[in-house]
Amino acid sequence: MDGSILISARNISKSFPGVRALDKVNLELRVGETHILLGENGAGKSTLIKILSGAYAPDEGEVYIDGQKVTDFNPGVAQRMGVSTIYQEFNLIPYMDVAQNIFIGRFPKKHGLIDHKKMHADAAEILNSLNMKVDTRSLIVDLGVAQQQMVEVAKALSIKSKMLIMDEPTSSLSERETEQLFATIHKLNSQGIGIIYISHRLQELQEVGDRVTVLRDGQFIACKAVNEVTVDDLVSMMVGHSVDEMFRRDYQPRGAEFLRVENLNGGKRLQNISINLHSGEIVGLSGLVGSGRTELARAIFGVDKYESGKIWLFGKEISDHSASIMVEKGVSLIPEDRKNQGLALILPVAENIVVASLGHLFPKFFVSKNKENEIAMKYVTELRIATPSTTRLTQYLSGGSQQKVVLAKWLCTKAKIFIFDEPTRGIDVGAKAEIHGFMNELVKEGAAVLMISSELPEIIGMSDRVYVMRSGKIVTELPHTEATQERIIEFAMGADEIKKNRKQAEMAKESSK
């Protein structure tokens, strides 16, 4: 290969317990190009960039930088070899000024002391080259997100990086800020710097990208020049056609309306959300990570405040809104992060199961251990929770059993509305099917389920209806007969808008003729 290749990863494989995150993946970055890394949630993008930046070691395969094979890779070595990574969470020190953040660890010195004059002058020079007008003495906390991002870029330039990895850099930028970022990217490209750019947004592709590599389920699918592919091609590359899992759903006519949300607003992640949920149905909530799905669930459940909007529960509008009130009324949330939010791992199974219903199980304030264990045992048997006893500490249970304990906790409260956030993430196949079975049973008995999931087969296989969210908005509602992986991806990634815009542009062209 010639010297125009900055970094090349060949046949990279990486496994985590239970998942093959990457399977013989290839990626190469040329001098002066922006290379887009595209894929669904969990396709392996993050793992790949962590390998390129030295945070993970690959199980198999090699990484070459400037044609040299890299051994003993770690983040420090990566940086010295010219690879800088800008994560979504910036690595900046909030109460230090801009110049210090840029030169941290490599302060220019004079007589053994930090040469502040030179540091600020150098910092100003770099920032100028990025067209960024900011005082090098301002503190990071006082800057906006876009400015902080530029400080990260400046930091990378100050160590003479030749390659920049950017993880969803536009996810928290406004449109104008995004344009400025793209201008900066083009400028960096023209100086020969290569950029690996991770994004979920198909619209951005054409604007910044030169080439695009698509990953799916840890597999390398294709690497194409951006101007040679259409949005449809990309969508079909991203979507796997194999739906080999079996889902058992007994569809039935839905019952009374249990939950109605109207015009809910709260920050960028919740914009004018209106949804409803009826007895006897499972409603899927799809969308990319960060599209506002979890925020919506938390707002409905009363844990996070929202700015405006109305919520009806069982036909009655609720005025006072907090998690304890919602639980009392029969709403439950099975959070994505069950270890940190759903369970107290150091407590026994029985205590976790009854903790949300202590109030009505033991109205006289005194807890009876015998009754508690009896109740817990009932759910352990019913849900087939694999535990030797109800006094076993929850931390020693498998992921699937832990999820069942969370479910038992809510069954114990006699909840009628179940909000599942990623119900089967990190759970083995057998337990997954069981959880799906329980969801089916729940709605058959008249409960209502709102299910957030990043797994499209799960959404399609389990839902009566699917809402798709993008950037804090509900963009469409699909009945299960129309919900296909392609359609959901199109809406989730904004391909529908690209198509619409193109059609409008064509129509405008025709009418001007």
Added chain:
Amino acid sequence: MKSKTSSFLLKVPSAAWVILLMMIVCTVFSDKYLTLGNIVNIIQQNAVLLIVALGATLVLLSEGIDLSLGSVLTLSGVNCVIVMLYLSKLGASNGLAMILGVLAGLLTGALMGALTGGLIAIGKLPPFIASLGTMGIGAALALVFTDSSAIYIDNPVYVFFGQKLDRFIHLSLLQYFSMPTFIAIVIFAIVWVILYHTSFGRYIIAIGGNEAGARLSGINTVYWKWMIYVLAGVLAAIGGIVLAARLQAADSSVGVGMEFDAIAAAILGGTSFVKGKGGIAGTILGVLVIGITRNGLNVVGIPSLWRPAITGSIIILAIVFEVVYSQWRERSK
């Protein structure tokens, strides 16, 4: 397969080993140490510390800390005695003055606890900062109310709370028991029931074990967290009331440093700063470690100026031992 002895040894808390060691050392150095009179003395002197330490343990279990307990103890004792003397001056009977005085003391503890807990649970201040502030407030109020001295009290009905039981009932067995010990045992039983047999107790441990999770389970974490500090304040007040009865005086600085002894006792007893780990049974042992150390230094005849340094060192060593020991225990499970 592990032998029976080793699995039994695993269950013995580390504080018990420290107590055993201290007692052996002290017995070797002084023949006055291992006498019934001295042992009774140790228990009686530390009854108040146990009551306060129970409160400190509950707070630690919820992943909080309360530095104000010592000054709440002082202030409650002061208010109790002041109210009692005032009522007596107005001509109230000893019994009535005692009841209202004790209520005033308990109310003081509850209010101070409500203030600290309110700042933490509702105001979202870090527990360390909030209780550091209320510690100062409590200490200052006690100094102001007493004009920074001691107020003596001789109300016989009240003073009874600090005395040996055989003064009133002439049974030779009762010479080994005193009211403070008896009260401490009753309070321990009550706290035990609260912690292990009521929903409140469950909420304390659930909040310590996983506050976000408790909140998502619909538990009103703000309210219950608040109540934990109120309870700890009331327990400190009981300690202050009993202590003033024993000393027959409300002293303006009697509780200085008590919060640290209480927290140290809880930690020595195996209660951890994180994740709601531990319990109140160990706190008894922790209190005994501190009590036995103090008493031992006294009996052995260490100069009094050196004692705090030695006590401090022993507490540090005991805590290091507890940490190492519990890690070792985890591993050999």
